[in-house]
Amino acid sequence: MTTAVYLASASPRRKELLAQLGIEFSQFSVDADESQLPNEQPQKYVERLARLKAKTGVELGYIDRPVLGSDTVVVIDNESLCKPLDEADFTQTLKRLSGKTHQVLTAVAFATQEKILSCVVTTDVTFKDLTDEEIKAYWLSGEPQDKAGGYGIQGLGGRFVTHISGSYFCVVGLPLYETEQLLQAFLRR
Known part of the structure; x- marks a missing residue:
């Protein structure tokens, strides 16, 4: 694929993943x-963002080629969990997971x-039982x-994951297959 795009994200992970395509x-x-x-609802929220x-x-003013926007949320019990506000918020989040x-x-x-096209990809992630010491460390x-x-599944946090069902790259922050398919569909419209 030779199409050029803009990536509307400061994320180094999304930059690395997009380069893989x-x-x-x-x-x-x-x-x-x-x-x-x-x-x-979480799905509407992440897609809106x-x-x-x-x-x-x-x-x-980035108008001479398609602009790629992306966002990721973690959801448990139909509640969106965003970036931790502080250590207490983080500890509470990991205890829930x-x-x-x-x-x-x-x-x-x-x-x-002229147009916009989007999709949402969902991956199930299972964590092992975490100790207070593991969470603190x-x-x-x-x-x-x-x-x-x-x-981050691609970093130290990956050791907590016992099972995933779906796209690994969705969890990292940019599902590769779906991004490529969406771009192809976007260009055909």
Whole structure:
């Protein structure tokens, strides 16, 4: 695929994943209000954010090629878990994930001035039972602070995962297969 796109994300993980697809791209960050609306379901929330980021890129003047926006949320008991606010929030989050299966939702959107197309990919992730010591040590590693749900599967947090069902790359932050398929569908429209 030789199409060039803009990546509306400061995420180094999304940058690495998009590069794996062999798509030429330029990266920039967008400042978008990521607050969840009252009673907004996780799937609608994450898709709205991905679409907002892509549309914001277009509004900023990135108009000569499609803009890719993406967002990821971790969901347990139908509640979206965002990046931890502090250590107490992180500890509470990991205790909720401990020994249970949760969902990771990543939305992908492509936008131009004329159109927008998006999808949401869901992966089930199961954690082992975590000890208080493991949770504390993981926080002190510095890794969880900027991660949705307080962990990174591609890093130290991967050792907590006993099973995944779905796209590994969805959990990292950009589902490769679905992103490529969405771009092809976007270009055909």
